[in-house]
Amino acid sequence: MNAPAALDAVAPPLPAGLLSTLQAEFGARCSTALAVRQQHGRDESVFDVPPPQAVVFADTEAEVARVVSLCAAHRVPVIPYGAGSSLEGHLLAVQGGISLDVSRMDRVLRIDAEDLTVTVQPGVTRKQLNEALKHEGLFFPIDPGADASLGGMAATRASGTNAVRYGTMRENVLGLRFVNANGEIVRTGSRAKKSSAGYDLTRLLIGSEGTLGVITELTVKVHPLPEAVSAAVCFFPSIDAAVRTAMQVIQIGIPIARCELLDTNAIRAVNTHDKLGLKESPMLLMEFHGSEAGVAEQAAMVQDVAADHGGEAFEWATTPEARTRLWTARHHAYLSGLQMRPGCRAVTTDTCVPISRLAENINASIAEVEAAGLPYFIVGHVGDGNFHLAYLLDPTQPEELATAERLSAQMVARAIAMEGTCTGEHGIGLHKQGFLVEETGDEAVAMMRAVKVAMDPLGILNPGKIFR
Numbered sequence: 130m131n132a133p134a135a136l137d138a139v140a141p142p143l144p145a146g147l148l149s150t151l152q153a154e155f156g157a158r159c160s161t162a163l164a165v166r167q168q169h170g171r172d173e174s175v176f177d178v179p180p181p182q183a184v185v186f187a188d189t190e191a192e193v194a195r196v197v198s199l200c201a202a203h204r205v206p207v208i209p210y211g212a213g214s215s216l217e218g219h220l221l222a223v224q225g226g227i228s229l230d231v232s233r234m235d236r237v238l239r240i241d242a243e244d245l246t247v248t249v250q251p252g253v254t255r256k257q258l259n260e261a262l263k264h265e266g267l268f269f270p271i272d273p274g275a276d277a278s279l280g281g282m283a284a285t286r287a288s289g290t291n292a293v294r295y296g297t298m299r300e301n302v303l304g305l306r307f308v309n310a311n312g313e314i315v316r317t318g319s320r321a322k323k324s325s326a327g328y329d330l331t332r333l334l335i336g337s338e339g340t341l342g343v344i345t346e347l348t349v350k351v352h353p354l355p356e357a358v359s360a361a362v363c364f365f366p367s368i369d370a371a372v373r374t375a376m377q378v379i380q381i382g383i384p385i386a387r388c389e390l391l392d393t394n395a396i397r398a399v400n401t402h403d404k405l406g407l408k409e410s411p412m413l414l415m416e417f418h419g420s421e422a423g424v425a426e427q428a429a430m431v432q433d434v435a436a437d438h439g440g441e442a443f444e445w446a447t448t449p450e451a452r453t454r455l456w457t458a459r460h461h462a463y464l465s466g467l468q469m470r471p472g473c474r475a476v477t478t479d480t481c482v483p484i485s486r487l488a489e490n491i492n493a494s495i496a497e498v499e500a501a502g503l504p505y506f507i508v509g510h511v512g513d514g515n516f517h518l519a520y521l522l523d524p525t526q527p528e529e530l531a532t533a534e535r536l537s538a539q540m541v542a543r544a545i546a547m548e549g550t551c552t553g554e555h556g557i558g559l560h561k562q563g564f565l566v567e568e569t570g571d572e573a574v575a576m577m578r579a580v581k582v583a584m585d586p587l588g589i590l591n592p593g594k595i596f597r
Contacts, residue, residue, distance in 0.1 A: 140225020143182045147203040151185055151227075154195070158186040169210050169228040174218040175474050175522070175530065176559055181208060181222035186230045190306065190314060190345040196229055197343060197589075198312025206592050209339040211252060211281035216477050217558030219285065219338050223593035229343060231280060237261045238346070246303060246320050248348045251280025267351045270295035273554065274460055280344045285556040286336030290459065293379070293512030294386045294418070297554070299335050301350045307334055307342035310585040320348055333580070338556055339591035341584045355418035358386075359428055360452040363415070363440040364408045368392055368495060368507070370438040371411040372488040375511040377434050379484055383427055387416035388512030389459050392495075395466060395506040399458045402465035407458060408442055413511075414459055416452070459508065463519070466506040470521045473504075476533040478560075480544035481515040481553030490547060494518055494540045501532050515553035542567070557595045565595065 151159040160166070161183050170180025187193045200207045206226025213220060222228060235252035242265045249258060254276045258269050271282060273289035281287075283305070288297035295301070304318025317330040334342055365371040368390075375388050391399070391412045400407055415431060417424045432443055446452045467475060482490050491507070498505045498520065509516025518540065520533035541551045541564050551557075551564035566574050578596055581588075 140179070140182065140222070143205060143225075143227075144203045147199055147205055148183060150199060151183065151196070155185055155192075158188075160184045160186075166228070169213070169220070169230065170222055172213055172215045172218060172220050173475075173477070174216055174221075174558070174560060175476055176218045176221055178218075178221040178223055179225070181228035182225050184210075184228045184230055186233055188233050190234075190308070193229065193231065193234075193343050193345050194308045194312045194314055196227065197308050197310065200227055200589055201310060201312055201587060204587055204589060206589050207343070208591050209280070209284065209343045211278035211284075212254065212276065214275040214277050215281065215285060215558065216555045217552075217560040219556060219558040219591070219594060221559065223559070226589075226592075231343070231345070232278060234345065240265060240267075241320065242267060244320060245351050245353070246348055247351050248320075248346065249279055250346060251278060251283075251344045253279050255279065255282070262351055263354070266354050268354050269301075269349065269351050271298055271301060274463065279347055279349065283335050283344055283347055284337060284339050286554070288510070288513075288515070288554045290387045290389055290510060292510060292515075292554075293388055294384060295352065299332060302331060302335055302347055303350060304348040305331050305334055305344055306346035307344045309342050310587060310590050314345070315342065318348065336556065338558060338594050340581060340594055341590060343590070355386075355424075357421045357424040358416065358418055358447070358452065359424045360387075360414070360416045360446045360455050361428060361431070362407070362442075362444045362455055362458075363413050363432070363435045364442045365411045365413070365435075366439045368411045369488055369492055370440070371413050372491055372511055374435045374438045374440060375413060376484050376487060377438075378431055379512055381430075381434075383430050383434075384419070385415055385427065385431065385512060386418040387414070388510070389414040390507065390509040390511040390516065391458060391462060392507040394469070394504075395462045395508055396458070398465040398469050398506060399461055402468055403457055403461055405454070405458055412458075413440070414455060462506070462508045466519055466521070469506065470504050470523070472524070473521045474524045475519045475521055476530070476537060477517055477519040477555075478537045478540065479515060479517045479553050479555050480541055480549055480551060481513070482544050482547045482549030484514045486547040486549065487511060487514050487516070490540070490543055490549070491516055493543060494536075497536050497539055501536060503529065503532060503536070510553070513553075514549070538564075559594060562595065562597045
């Protein structure tokens with residue numbers, strides 16, 4: 130197991146003065162009800178940890194600052210909470226404390242269509258933002274699959290299906306407002322497209338997983354809706370053929386917007402769950418953005434590449450309704466996959482490698498899991514070398530968890546040896562703390578720890594995450 134061993138330690142009770150103050154100031158928005166605490170003490174990871182001791186729902190930036198300053202005064206942990214869709218234990222209260230829920234801070238504050246920027250509160254979700262933007266002819270491209278909040282997406286440096294063309298949250302956040310460990314409000318960045326003014330504190334917060342500050346506002350890039358959008362699925366005789374097609378598409382410079390892989394197990398799951406009737410073999414799901422002529426040219430080139438690798442049964446979709454049907458397979462893959470083994474839990478891991486090593490990494494990972502006999506499925510943002518393998522476990526069989534962790538460690542070690550990373554987009558959280566040392570080295574981790582200590586000397590901001 131790559132996570133800390135002692136996840137069931139009993140946290141000290143909350144100071145009575147802190148709890149009484151929070152209840153007096155926030156009323157019903159400060160809850161100690163077990164059901165509310167349990168909701169805020171679980172994510173999509175396999176870790177079972179006691180829930181936070183209280184949950185506070187903040188409506189404003191000033192309220193976030195007040196909660197953090199009170200917790201600092203009492204040296205009580207604060208765990209930011211958005212949509213609860215993280216996969217590596219990011220939001221678990223491993224040292225007890227207060228879960229600070231910012232999901233009610235969900236206003237789109239400013240749309241600057243001429244500058245292609247938008248400013249939002251952290252609880253705004255990607256679907257909510259795109260609904261607000263569509264009337265301006267704009268869209269926000271980062272799509273991690275789940276309807277995650279933008280604050281959480283920034284905190285975990287999320288990416289997703291469009292990253293191959295539009296980048297990740299790192300490239301699309303221009304500036305932030307956050308509350309630091311002292312309860313002070315800090316502003317970073319601006320609406321300008323570039324800056325060389327001092328340290329890049331915006332990028333420091335992106336991917337910090339709530340350990341350096343609580344994000345309260347974001348200014349992000351948005352993009353014009355393309356003139357034409359076309360989606361296509363293509364089926365292949367093997368995972369290797371599908372991955373090599375994706376590799377060649379990227380290597381020859383076709384500006385594909387999305388290039389997603391689903392293996393046979395994932396296709397079988399979404400067919401059962403959504404009655405889609407897709408051919409049950411490895412599939413690439415692709416999308417093209419641009420002019421009518423450009424999209425047609427890109428699609429034709431990709432079809433030729435796919436045919437060279439045995440791709441067949443192309444299905445095209447140009448209307449929004451038809452594209453939605455095709456993308457249902459990808460967006461429902463995780464939940465559909467869980468239904469393959471009712472009552473199971475999933476160890477879902479991801480790695481990212483240079484595109485030239487992707488086929489090798491996936492093929493070796495498949496060989497290992499099939500030899501071990503665990504049920505699994507694969508989805509991947511193969512256009513940028515990132516894939517996810519979900520091991521499906523019987524929670525009553527501890528040996529299955531041990532097997533999944535062993536396989537995950539082998540996959541990560543292989544990715545690092547290929548000059549890749551232990552996580553393309555899930556983050557470190559609890560699950561990949563040891564892998565961070567393997568990937569970056571002791572010296573780099575020591576520098577990260579020094580930043581953490583400098584910005585959070587009392588260690589109250591989401592403690593126990595990223596570092597062991």
